[in-house]
Amino acid sequence: MYLLATTFWEKIEKIDQWLFIQVNSHLTNPVFDQVMPFMREALHWVPLYLFLIVFALLNFKGKGAWWILFFIVTVALTDMIGNYGFKHNFQRLRPCNDPDFFMHVRLMVNHCSSGFSFTSNHAANHFGIATFFYITTRSWLKRWAIAGWVWAGIISYAQVYVGVHYPLDILGGALLGLLIGTFTGSVFNNRNGIAIFGTQPTVSS
Numbered sequence: 001m002y003l004l005a006t007t008f009w010e011k012i013e014k015i016d017q018w019l020f021i022q023v024n025s026h027l028t029n030p031v032f033d034q035v036m037p038f039m040r041e042a043l044h045w046v047p048l049y050l051f052l053i054v055f056a057l058l059n060f061k062g063k064g065a066w067w068i069l070f071f072i073v074t075v076a077l078t079d080m081i082g083n084y085g086f087k088h089n090f091q092r093l094r095p096c097n098d099p100d101f102f103m104h105v106r107l108m109v110n111h112c113s114s115g116f117s118f119t120s121n122h123a124a125n126h127f128g129i130a131t132f133f134y135i136t137t138r139s140w141l142k143r144w145a146i147a148g149w150v151w152a153g154i155i156s157y158a159q160v161y162v163g164v165h166y167p168l169d170i171l172g173g174a175l176l177g178l179l180i181g182t183f184t185g186s187v188f189n190n191r192n193g194i195a196i197f198g199t200q201p202t203v204s205s
Contacts, residue, residue, distance in 0.1 A: 016168040017104075020095055023160045023167070025106050032161060037108050040122060040158035067188065071132060074184040078128040078177050079121055086172065087116040096163050108162040120165045123173030124180075126152035131181025136188055152177070 038044060052071070056064030096105045096112035130148030138145040156174060159165040 012168070016166045017095075017101065019167045020160060021104055023157070024095075024163050025104070028106075028161075033108065036158040036161040039155050040109075040162055040164075042122075066191070067136065070136075070184050070188045071129070074128045074132045074181055075125055077180045077184070078124040081180070082119050082121040082124040082173060082176060086119045086176070087121075090118045091116050092118040092166075092169070094164055095166055105163045107164075109164065112164060117165055118169045119172035119176055120156065120159055120169040121173065122159050122165075123152070123156040123170045124177040126155050127174045127177025128181040128184075129177075131178050132185040132188070133181075135182065135185025 053068055056067050058064075060067065094112055094115070094117040096102055096107050097114070097117075127149070130152040133148040134145045152174070156170045159170060160167055
């Protein structure tokens with residue numbers, strides 16, 4: 001059983017490495033070489049986060065503060081579970097730090113983080129935010145609420161493009177973010193008296 005599991009993982013890892021090489025080295029162009037490093041930098045998105053906070057507070061007052069709190073909880077949960085539930089247990093090396101693989105990496109950032117690779121916290125955080133955003137705003141924004149997932153997908157793809165994560169890291173992080181975002185968004189929607197985006201369900205006493 002152990003040998004079977006090992007062989008299976010080796011096959012998955014080879015496919016993962018092949019996909020990484022396709023994205024990082026073959027499916028490249030000068031435009032993406034400029035855009036992707038910018039997209040994956042968290043500090044570049046601070047103005048967007050500040051806008052969401054100000055927008056919620058100005059338009060929904062105290063109820064908007066609850067939305068912000070759940071937003072922050074979503075990020076905190078994805079970050080902590082990604083780090084302590086996955087990274088420290090799997091201890092998978094990043095492609096740019098793996099001594100047996102780094103020669104295949106086209107690194108497009110100034111340095112390769114010393115942290116572990118699985119799962120990607122960038123993917124977990126942004127898919128968690130996007131899912132929470134979708135669940136809490138879909139009755140108000142309609143189909144435009146899926147924009148968060150497009151944004152999260154581009155940022156996650158950028159992690160592979162610049163050479164700091166494998167595709168499997170992104171998939172794991174995205175699934176984690178979807179689960180946590182669904183949980184926090186559902187709790188927010190079902191909380192009595194907090195229906196700020198369109199018509200949300202309320203809990204009867």
